[in-house]
Amino acid sequence: MRPTQLSTTSRRIGLTMGLVLLGGAACNNAPDDAAASESAVTPSTAPQIDPTTIPRFATNFQRFFPFVATRNGAGQNEYTVQINTFRTQQLPSSLPQTTLFGYGGNVLTDPSGNPSADGTGQVAFRLTSPGPQFEQTKGVPALIHYRNQLTGSHPLAVDPTLDWANPNNFPKPSPPFLPFPPGYAQAQSPIAHTTHTHGIEVLPQFDGTPDTWFTAGGITGPEFVSNDYTQPSSNQSAAFWYHDHVFSATRLDVGMGLSGFSILRDPANALDRLGNSDILGMEDVYQWKLRSGVAPNNSTTRSQGSFSVSITNPGTTELRSDPFAVTATLPSSFLIDVFIPTGGAVGNAFMFVDCPSKGLTRFSIGNVSLAGRTAAGGR
DSSP: OOOOBOSSEEEEEEEOSOGGGGTTOBOOOOOOOOOOOOEEOOOOOOOOOOGGGSOTTOSOOOOOOBBOOEEOTTSOEEEEEEEEEEEEOOSOTTSOOEEEEEEEEEEEEOTTSSBOSSSOSEEEEEEESSOOBEEEETTSOEEEEEEEOOOSOOSSOOOTTSSOOOTTOOOOOOSSOOOTTTOOGGGTSSOOBOEEEETOOOOGGGSOOGGGOBOTTSOBOTTOOOSEEEEOOOSOSEEEEEEEOOTTTHHHHHHTTOEEEEEEEOTTOGGGSTTOSSSSOTTOGGGEEEEESSOOEEOOOOSSSSOOEEOSSOSSEEEEEOOOBOOSOOOSOEEEEEEEOTTOBOSEEEEEEEEGGGTEEEEEEEEEEOBTOOOSSOO
């Protein structure tokens, strides 16, 4: 069991609060997630920033919005995916926003506008980089409508001295070549695109090979058949990824942000149930809801595990989890690292879980007194 933590310097406690009562129950989980804001813009030249001035590990990587599928009359999960330009706070907040290419479409959000992780919520449009995540089911075919809305000039210098998409069909330049950037204006617009889903089983015409490109204005490559892709969803369940694959500009477009994950799940495989990434998920900060006081957030201060929950100036704080999945009999006790904020703390931190399949609501798994404990250093 990986630990849950409650911010900055640790005191370890053992919880023996009868977790065996949960047994091999299966409960749903629904972590909250945050997302970057986005807005459509016209591409512009990015300012030059000294990379040594950019703080490292200053911003948490956000989870992905799940695309919303519409089941059509043919029994397919149908999606419409836009490819467009937008700006977002990709760098730490003290630095300018970044112009990106993104994938967008209808996604599921929780009531706060964050990504849904349990397959329920509100439908909203989001344009993001990495793009939203496909959540597909083995044996249920998909129909994906890719719509290139990249207009204007490419923000990066396209190199027409190589074999490339060449939607303007202008002659390949000969030496001496113009310097890059800025390169050749004829190569910067229109922007060609095609999407390839890496590893998933498809028919050849829907594989997003480099010469199946298309532009926003309707110019197409020599192997273009359709920008409406059908996918049989016939693989064994696995994680795949999708990305731009246009001839000789893939490196530019993926670098500008055109990639994302595609998850194929098998209903017959217990490990593929949505949200079941581990036994309890207690190390995932977004699975804990605060019922009073301040909200949990990420902390990189921990003695084990990969995530932690941190609280600052907690007083008496109640943390309560979303429903979670249990795939094995739990031990009678496990260890949790409790991290105390700088300057000490008063009160207690209480932890509760829900498991509807066992009829358990607000089931206490432990608490720790924070009174008088101080930290050696703060975050």
